[in-house]
Amino acid sequence: MNDGSGNGGSVNDDDGDGDGVRGGPGGSGGRSGDVPGGGSGEGAGGGSGGSVSGEGEPLRIPMPRASVEDTGRPLPELDAAESRAVPLVLEHRVLKALLGAWALAACSAAETAAVEEHLGECGACADEALRLRGAVGLLHPVEPLDLDPGLRTRVLSSSFDRRPPRIPVPVWAAPYDAESARLDALLQDIGDAEWHAPVRLRWFEGEGPTSRRTTVAGVIAHLLTVDGLVAAALGLGDPLTGETAKALTPASRTEAYWKSSHFPPTRSIRSPWREQTHNIVRTVSFTGGTTGKLAVSYGDFELPLHDAMLDRAFECWVHAGDIAEAVDYPYDPPSPRYLNRMIDLAARMLPVVLADRRRHGLASPGGGRHLVGVGEPGRSLRLEIEGHGGGEWLIALDSPGAVGSAEREVAHIALDGVEFCQLAAGHVSPEDAAAGQLGDREAIRDVLFATASLSRM
Amino acid sequence: MATKDAPPRWDRKMQQRLARGEAAALGELYDRFGSLVHSLAHRVLGDESAADGITREVFAHVWEHPDAYDPKQGPLRSWVAALTHRLAVRRLRATETAALAQGGQGSTEELERKVRRASVAARADYIVTSMPAPLRAALELAYFQRRDYRQTAVDLGVTEDEARRRLRLGLQLLSTAHDAGAPPGAGGGA
Numbered sequence: 001m002n003d004g005s006g007n008g009g010s011v012n013d014d015d016g017d018g019d020g021v022r023g024g025p026g027g028s029g030g031r032s033g034d035v036p037g038g039g040s041g042e043g044a045g046g047g048s049g050g051s052v053s054g055e056g057e058p059l060r061i062p063m064p065r066a067s068v069e070d071t072g073r074p075l076p077e078l079d080a081a082e083s084r085a086v087p088l089v090l091e092h093r094v095l096k097a098l099l100g101a102w103a104l105a106a107c108s109a110a111e112t113a114a115v116e117e118h119l120g121e122c123g124a125c126a127d128e129a130l131r132l133r134g135a136v137g138l139l140h141p142v143e144p145l146d147l148d149p150g151l152r153t154r155v156l157s158s159s160f161d162r163r164p165p166r167i168p169v170p171v172w173a174a175p176y177d178a179e180s181a182r183l184d185a186l187l188q189d190i191g192d193a194e195w196h197a198p199v200r201l202r203w204f205e206g207e208g209p210t211s212r213r214t215t216v217a218g219v220i221a222h223l224l225t226v227d228g229l230v231a232a233a234l235g236l237g238d239p240l241t242g243e244t245a246k247a248l249t250p251a252s253r254t255e256a257y258w259k260s261s262h263f264p265p266t267r268s269i270r271s272p273w274r275e276q277t278h279n280i281v282r283t284v285s286f287t288g289g290t291t292g293k294l295a296v297s298y299g300d301f302e303l304p305l306h307d308a309m310l311d312r313a314f315e316c317w318v319h320a321g322d323i324a325e326a327v328d329y330p331y332d333p334p335s336p337r338y339l340n341r342m343i344d345l346a347a348r349m350l351p352v353v354l355a356d357r358r359r360h361g362l363a364s365p366g367g368g369r370h371l372v373g374v375g376e377p378g379r380s381l382r383l384e385i386e387g388h389g390g391g392e393w394l395i396a397l398d399s400p401g402a403v404g405s406a407e408r409e410v411a412h413i414a415l416d417g418v419e420f421c422q423l424a425a426g427h428v429s430p431e432d433a434a435a436g437q438l439g440d441r442e443a444i445r446d447v448l449f450a451t452a453s454l455s456r457m
Numbered sequence: 458m459a460t461k462d463a464p465p466r467w468d469r470k471m472q473q474r475l476a477r478g479e480a481a482a483l484g485e486l487y488d489r490f491g492s493l494v495h496s497l498a499h500r501v502l503g504d505e506s507a508a509d510g511i512t513r514e515v516f517a518h519v520w521e522h523p524d525a526y527d528p529k530q531g532p533l534r535s536w537v538a539a540l541t542h543r544l545a546v547r548r549l550r551a552t553e554t555a556a557l558a559q560g561g562q563g564s565t566e567e568l569e570r571k572v573r574r575a576s577v578a579a580r581a582d583y584i585v586t587s588m589p590a591p592l593r594a595a596l597e598l599a600y601f602q603r604r605d606y607r608q609t610a611v612d613l614g615v616t617e618d619e620a621r622r623r624l625r626l627g628l629q630l631l632s633t634a635h636d637a638g639a640p641p642g643a644g645g646g647a
Binding site for chain 2: 101
């Protein structure tokens with residue numbers, strides 16, 4: 001962009017030297033000032049004192065930038081020579097039409113000279129010239145301003161303090177609302193090319209990590225299709241149509257969507273994704289109290305709507321992190337309040353996942369050795385999450401029906417909240433998770449692997 | 458860049474949803490205008506936390522008084538921009554006046570000039586983001602890319618006449634930033 005100086009504050013400068021609009025365009029570069037050919041200098045002088053600004057100070061019409069003499073382009077040489085030799089004679093109508101280009105120093109030298117000559121004679125044009133030159137001083141490079149992602153929450157809560165909403169967003173939908181807004185703000189800032197930056201989606205399957213290559217736009221397509229499971233459960237349109245809509249799991253839906261298009265997704269995917277997130281938040285607000293328990297099918301398992309919304313918030317953050325990494329932007333974890341609920345969801349899902357892995361021979365057969373009735377206290381692992389959003393959870397090890405019990409604690413692990421989420425996202429392997437460990441090693445291994453296997457595409 | 462032009466229908470529905478007390482609507486309003494409001498406030502006040510404060514104030518005002526906006530008077534975007542402008546300028550004048558009263562440097566005239574300059578700069582920003590895209594593109598080429606009007610014409614695939622016309626018209630629009638009063642479509646009451 002422009003190299004800056006001299007543009008921003010030059011209009012109506014208050015140091016009162018009457019040079020209000022001096023140095024407007026190109027005050028910084030080598031283009032200001034030395035206009036080739038003495039003729040234009042006189043021309044500029046001819047406009048001085050001819051008009052008066054709103055503040056009553058006489059303003060001198062400044063020298064324009066010479067047009068392109070420092071760009072190496074061929075245009076001005078001939079014109080400049082001509083202007084010295086034979087002044088251009090143009091009629092008022094033509095000169096007037098040139099005023100905008102003149103103010104921006106975007107005319108040939110001959111035209112510049114002709115305009116300036118004219119300004120000495122024509123009061124109307126001189127007035128307009130002054131006005132337009134002043135306007136040029138108002139142009140300035142757009143400074144990209146990063147909006148604090150936390151501001152949205154603060155804006156909303158201070159508004160709701162003043163007037164409580166009659167139709168609030170349910171608490172369990174708030175993390176999804178906030179995370180989709182954060183991701184959207186990131187997408188707002190990235191350029192066209194960055195939408196095609198490669199992203200590797202990573203997750204954990206069975207005993208080990210796996211991954212799939214896509215692009216930034218492909219990640220948003222993935223979020224669109226999987227959020228579509230929630231949309232479909234709410235009776236909103238499914239982004240997948242026809243044959244592709246038969247795919248049921250997050251991964252198969254995503255693959256079906258990617259395949260169904262002849263072209264890789266572009267930034268145009270942002271708007272349907274964002275619209276769907278807005279529609280989901282809006283719909284659950286209306287049906288809030290009653291739909292929280294509605295089951296959302298993920299193909300091979302189900303989650304109640306309020307957990308599915310938390311899960312989608314979590315996925316939104318995880319993939320926003322993938323995107324941010326791909327385009328080299330910073331991206332913070334969710335607010336502690338929301339992070340805590342995401343960790344809580346994972347902790348609540350662990351007993352089911354443990355049982356499932358046990359059935360598939362992927363976890364030690366704890367349940368066989370330690371039968372526990374439904375609702376009874378069972379052997380437990382204490383999960384201590386440190387940092388913002390942390391807390392303590394007792395994970396029942398032997399049966400999804402058992403209740404976590406401090407008396408029957410057999411192991412204790414401690415790790416940072418974000419680290420735990422990275423593990424649950426499949427971005428950190430269970431072997432590498434930085435966890436303080438105490439007690440039954442088998443139980444600890446099972447829980448760490450079960451946490452990693454919560455991840456999916 | 459400008460926000461995509463929203464159909465008036467969106468404006469009307471948004472107002473109805475706000476009036477109904479739908480929290481999700483305020484979230485969507487923020488998603489659409491939050492960065493506009495914040496950048497205008499920042500342009501006037503030149504301070505991050507003051508701009509945050511104005512942003513909170515603007516959205517709280519719209520939330521509390523959704524009926525203050527009349528879709529017949531123009532787009533919601535202009536109304537929100539005008540409201541932001543007014544609140545931000547009022548805040549700037551108040552802080553500067555307080556500083557002066559505390560024995561700060563300067564005179565009342567300087568204060569007024571400073572307020573006016575900030576106000577004009579913010580109005581100019583708004584005009585640039587709101588002007589028709591072809592005018593903005595022409596200014597962008599001629600000013601930031603330093604193309605002359607003939608090159609601008611080639612770049613835009615228009616006649617030289619048209620390029621001259623766009624540059625002049627763009628600057629004419631921009632020069633209205635100096636005029637007293639609020640940007641076009643003003644009318645939001647605070």
